[in-house]
Amino acid sequence: MQRPHRVAPARPKRPGVHRLLLAQVGVILTVVALSLIVGKGSVTLSALLGGLVALIPNAWFAWRAFMYRGARFRARMIGSLYRAQVGKYMLVMLLFAVVFSIVPPQAPVWFFATFALVQGVYGAGPWLIGRAGSH
């Protein structure tokens, strides 16, 4: 008698979101290097903090948003996306509050410019992730 052949359910692959996060790290490092050339240490610290305040919530968002995949789990998928966004919003506010109360940036322009640049990496998302979800 032939035993039934058991196959583990195929797990959907996660898209290349890590490439997006790596690009954000690259933007931070580039701006920090530029600030080292152009400005003083306080400028570098401001740029670094601005980048980290954007990067940490984005990493949380990327991890939390893709906890569930597949059409069977669509209700959980949406719930996870909403929770990811709420967490990101709270995390951004918390990090801003911590940075501004403990280490107020000496160069606010560099701080917000790095923050905006890291957020802007999402504009290159389709190119960085490739044909989204097709691999």
Next chain:
Amino acid sequence: MELVYIAAALMISGAAIATGIGFGLLGGKLLDSTARQPELSDQLQTKTFIMAGLLDAVPMIGVGIAMYLIFVVAGG
């Protein structure tokens, strides 16, 4: 000085409302299109993720400037 707090409150609440509306629309469309074409759910989820990141980029900068007003301009 109170005007700074009012301005910051308006910026944060405006950002939260805008993000909430955008995410509501985005999530609704994702749910709708996933139910219609389940085989595309992975692609749709990834595209939603990218759109979500773009959606809240500008409100987040607004939140940052509001927090700067509260903690540095008004507090300092």
